[in-house]
Amino acid sequence: MVEIKTDEALAAMREAGRVVGRALAAVQEAAAVGVTLQELDGVARDVLAGAGATSPFLGYRPSFAPIPFPAVICASVNDAVVHGIPDGYRLRDGDLVSIDCGAVLDGWAGDAAISFTVGTPDPADxxxxxxxxxxxxxxxxxxxxxxxxxDISHAIGGVARAARRGLPADLGGHGIGRRMHEEPHVANTGRPRRGFRLQHGLVLAIEPMLMAGGRDDYRVDPDGWTLRTTDGSRAAHIEHTVAITEDGPRILTLP
Structure with missing residues (x-):
């Protein structure tokens, strides 16, 4: 079932989104050569705690997962596309890092992701x-x-395909509100004029994930969470929680 939010709910979701935006900004600022992914997770935990927010990631266990997710961020490095578990890996010069983070504040969720490079960037990244x-x-x-x-799916896919980038098959964005994952699913490629009609009060997490090698398939690490490119090419993931309004799309997860 697709939930349409009131204007009051959109305002509350904006506050949750601000927390997510601040957490991601703090993590990117802290990311440097030698810093561990677990340390970055600690940075995000501190931001959430300081705002009185909780994490929708921590303890999350969908049907495919062998264990509950043990962190408040997903930290995916280089060929990891999404869902990387923060561990003791120390960032290296030239790493491409994708960080996904969520927050729940006063019963409403926000979800966003960023990708960036550490140290000396590779122009291809x-x-x-x-x-x-x-x-x-x-x-x-x-x-x-x-x-x-x-129409959202078609727009995302058009940019990715024109650049000859891969899009992980069956992954995409989602509705969001009191729960992190709600209907409808938002594929990252598809046909225009199909699917649920957009209306004022619908909130979506829109999140393209692009793979440099151009292939759409991926593999799953033994941890049951981390998804990687099958050809070893690098991946990037950027996401915002967006409200559809009569005045146009409103990004809720800016800091």
Missing amino acids: LALIETTRQALDAGIAAAVVGNRVG
């Missing part, structure tokens, strides 16, 4: 991140009243 950002921007631009979910 910067290009991948930029294309992922362009795909997100295209998806957000299509998130207007009267369009359909398929």
